[in-house]
Amino acid sequence: MYFELNEEQRMWQKTVHDFVAAEVKPKARDIDETATFNWDATRKMGPIGLLGLSIPEEYGGAGVDAISAAIAIEELGWGCGSTALAIAAHNGLGTAPISLYASEELKKRWLPLVASGRGKLGSLALTEPGAGSDLQGGVRTRAEKVGNEWIINGSKMWCTNASIAEYIITLVRTNPAGGSRSLSMILVPTNTPGLRIAPAEKKMGLKGSPTHEVTYEDVRVPLDNLIGEANRGLHQTLATLDGGRISIGALSVGLAQAAYEAAIEYSKQRHTFGKPLAEHQAIQFMLADAATEIEAARLLIYRAAWLKQEGRPYSKEAAMGKLYATEMAERVSRNAIQIHGGYGYSREYPVERIYRDARLMTIGEGTSEMQRMVIARQVLLND
Ligand SMILES: Cc1cc2nc3c(=O)[nH]c(=O)nc-3n(C[C@H](O)[C@H](O)[C@H](O)COP(=O)(O)OP(=O)(O)OC[C@H]3O[C@@H](n4cnc5c(N)ncnc54)[C@H](O)[C@@H]3O)c2cc1C
Numbered sequence: 001m002y003f004e005l006n007e008e009q010r011m012w013q014k015t016v017h018d019f020v021a022a023e024v025k026p027k028a029r030d031i032d033e034t035a036t037f038n039w040d041a042t043r044k045m046g047p048i049g050l051l052g053l054s055i056p057e058e059y060g061g062a063g064v065d066a067i068s069a070a071i072a073i074e075e076l077g078w079g080c081g082s083t084a085l086a087i088a089a090h091n092g093l094g095t096a097p098i099s100l101y102a103s104e105e106l107k108k109r110w111l112p113l114v115a116s117g118r119g120k121l122g123s124l125a126l127t128e129p130g131a132g133s134d135l136q137g138g139v140r141t142r143a144e145k146v147g148n149e150w151i152i153n154g155s156k157m158w159c160t161n162a163s164i165a166e167y168i169i170t171l172v173r174t175n176p177a178g179g180s181r182s183l184s185m186i187l188v189p190t191n192t193p194g195l196r197i198a199p200a201e202k203k204m205g206l207k208g209s210p211t212h213e214v215t216y217e218d219v220r221v222p223l224d225n226l227i228g229e230a231n232r233g234l235h236q237t238l239a240t241l242d243g244g245r246i247s248i249g250a251l252s253v254g255l256a257q258a259a260y261e262a263a264i265e266y267s268k269q270r271h272t273f274g275k276p277l278a279e280h281q282a283i284q285f286m287l288a289d290a291a292t293e294i295e296a297a298r299l300l301i302y303r304a305a306w307l308k309q310e311g312r313p314y315s316k317e318a319a320m321g322k323l324y325a326t327e328m329a330e331r332v333s334r335n336a337i338q339i340h341g342g343y344g345y346s347r348e349y350p351v352e353r354i355y356r357d358a359r360l361m362t363i364g365e366g367t368s369e370m371q372r373m374v375i376a377r378q379v380l381l382n383d
Contacts, residue, residue: 005067005071008068009065009067009068009071012064012068012071012072013068013071013075015048016048016050016071016072016075016076017075017078019044019045019048019050020075020076020078020079020080021079023040023041023044024038024041024076024079024080024083025078025079025080025258027040027041027080027083028079028080028081028082028083028208028350028353029347029350029353031080031082031083031207031208032082032205032207032208032353033207033347034208035200035207035208036208037082037083037086037164037208037209037210038080038082038083038208039164041083042083042086042087042117042121043117044117045087045117046115046116046117046118047116047117048062049061049062049064050062050072050076050087050091051087051090051091051114051115051116051117051121052091052095052111052114052115052116053068053069053072053073053091054066054069054091054095054096054099054243055095055099055111055115056099059099059107059108059111059112059115060111060112060115060116061095061099061111061115062115065305065309066243066246066305066306066308066309067302067305067306067309069091069246069247069305070246070247070249070250070301070302070305071250073087073088073091073247073250073251073254074250074251074253074254074257074298074301075254076088076251076254077250077251077252077253077254077255077257077258078254078255078257078258079254079258080208081205081206081209081251081255081353081354081357081358082205082206082207082208082209082357083208083209084251084254084255085160085206085209085251085357085360085364086121086160086161086164086208086209086210088244088247088248088250088251089121089123089124089160089161089209090114090121090122090123090161090165091247092240092243092244092246092247092248092365093122093123093124093160093169093240093244093365094114094121094122094123094124094161094165094169095111095114095115095122096240096243096244097124097169097185097227097228097236097240098110098111098122098169098187098227099111100228100236100239100240101185101227101228101229101232101236102187102227102228103224105224106187106224106225106227110122110166110167110187113166114166119166120164120165120166120190121161121164121165121166122161122165122166122167122169123159123160123161123162123165123167123168123169124159124168124169124171124240125156125159125162125168125169125170125171125214126139126156126171126237127156127157127158127159128140128141128154128155128156128157129155129157129213132157132158133366133367133369133370135171135183135234135237136178136179136180136182136183136234137178139171139172139173139183140154140173141153141154141155141156141170141171141172141173141216142154142172142173142174142176143172143173143174143184143186145174145223148222148223149220149221149222149223150172150186150220150221150222150223150225150226151218151219151220152170152172152186152188152194152216152218152219152220152221153216153217153218153219154172154215154216155213155214155215155216156168156170156213156214156215156216157213158201158211158212158213158364159197159211159212159213159214160209160210160211160364161209161210162190162197162210162211162212162214163197163200163210163212164210165190166189166190167187167188167189167190168187168188168190168195168214169185169186169187169188169227170185170186170187170188170216171183171184171185171233171237172184172185172186172233174230174231174233175231180234180235181231181232181234182231182234183231183233183234183237184226184227184228184229184230184231184232184233185226185227185228185233185236185237186221186225186226186227187221187225187226187227188216188219188221188225189221192219192220192221193219193220194216194217194218194219194220195214195215195216195219196214196215196216196217197212197213197214198212198213198214198215199212200212201213203360204356204359204360205353205355205356205357205358205359205360206356206357206360238315241365241366242308242314242315242318243308243318244365245304245318245319245321245322245365245366245371246301246304246305246308246314246318246321246322247365248322248325248326248361248364248365249297249300249301249304249318249321249322249324249325249326250301250305250325251361252297252322252325252326252328252329252358252361253294253297253298253301253325253328253329255329255333255354255357255358255361256290256293256294256297256325256328256329256332256333256358257294258350258354259290259329259332259333259336259350259351259354259355259358260287260290260291260294260332260336262336262340262349262350262351262354263286263287263290263335263336263339263340263351264278264287266339266340266343266349267283267287267339270341277339283339286335286338286339287339289331289335290332290335290336293328293331293332294328294332296324296328297321297324297325297328297329298325300317300320300321300324300325301321301325303317303321304317304318304320304321315374315378316374316375316378316379319366319371319372319374319375320371320375322365322366322371323368323371323372323375325361326358326361326362326368327362327368329358329361330355330358330359330361330362333351333354333355333358334355336351336354336355337351337352337355
């Protein structure tokens with residue numbers, strides 16, 4: 001067993017950390033206040049490799065190992081939840097299905113563009129107004145083969161990046177009979193006639209990460225825009241979400257780390273009853289719990305990433321990592337506000353924003369309840 005990052009991973013971590021400290025963290029407050037996406041920093045991410053984390057180098061990506069990919073998202077989360085979510089969704093949801101399943105032609109057409117920072121980002125639309133956790137039973141958006149095209153009708157909800165994306169990978173029903181082999185993934189360029197992206201949702205947090213309802217009215221794309229095999233979309237989605245869970249877990253570790261650092265700094269400056277907050281045991285215990293839980297979450301995430309890298313099953317471990325890290329981030333950022341007292345409730349301090357951003361993490365890419373179901377199923381079947 002080896003509990004250290006290797007030399008390459010350490011250098012990568014430092015590179016990403018320094019970039020985030022310079023380009024992302026200083027803008028986090030402003031992009032939250034103005035609900036704008038940080039394009040300036042995103043454009044600069046292409047050359048570093050942050051827009052093509054798991055895209056193979058032959059298609060313009062960085063092709064880093066799974067632990068390095070998690071490190072990158074953790075560092076982005078430390079800097080800014082909104083930016084991190086957009087980049088995590090781009091990599092984990094918006095490009096992974098193409099890298100894993102798409103034809104050579106689709107890979108060459110889209111991956112170099114979105115990995116470089118010259119183009120816009122990628123996005124994935126699974127969720128619908130009437131279907132989130134239960135995609136198999138609930139997806140109503142349908143695609144019909146007519147001549148050499150797919151014709152798509154329906155609507156999707158909560159699509160991260162839709163307005164800043166080149167394309168939306170859309171989960172559609174291609175077999176009306178239903179069942180686990182009735183869904184497919186189809187790539188829909190965002191400039192396709194009939195595709196309508198609604199204004200960004202007004203959210204509690206993550207305001208610099210645009211999220212949209214998307215409607216499809218007789219949207220026509222070539223048959224070749226199918227990703228992978230027809231009617232294998234559910235299987236492809238579940239595999240994509242396994243990777244996405246590592247990413248959301250890593251992002252949560254980064255959010256918690258930022259809240260914890262802010263709490264430490266504040267607790268050393270603020271005095272009550274004649275001494276710094278940091279010298280009161282109640283405050284120390286909150287900090288000790290935060291340090292312990294952040295470390296535990298990080299190890300769970302690294303282990304899931306390592307299993308993924310080794311090509312071994314990792315669904316259960318990714319679900320455990322996401323479940324623990326996301327709930328941990330909420331506790332740690334909640335306590336960071338407590339340590340700041342009244343100032344923690346103010347937008348002057350970052351912990352208020354981090355708490356709002358962290359709240360999404362137990363919901364997006366599979367709720368905590370869904371993670372527990374995945375874990376329980378495997379525990380009961382296999383262990
Ligand atoms: C900011 C944001 C960004 C998002 N980005 C994307 C994106 O890019 N692409 C995308 O496709 N989706 C995205 N989503 C959607 C997200 O993945 C879904 O909201 C999530 O999967 C939950 O689905 P739902 O909202 O339909 O909740 P529902 O499935 O309706 O669940 C509601 C509640 O019931 C619980 N529940 C449901 N079924 C069960 C059960 N069998 N047993 C116990 N409890 C159950 C759930 O855990 C939850 O607490 C995003 C959402 C948000 C808020």
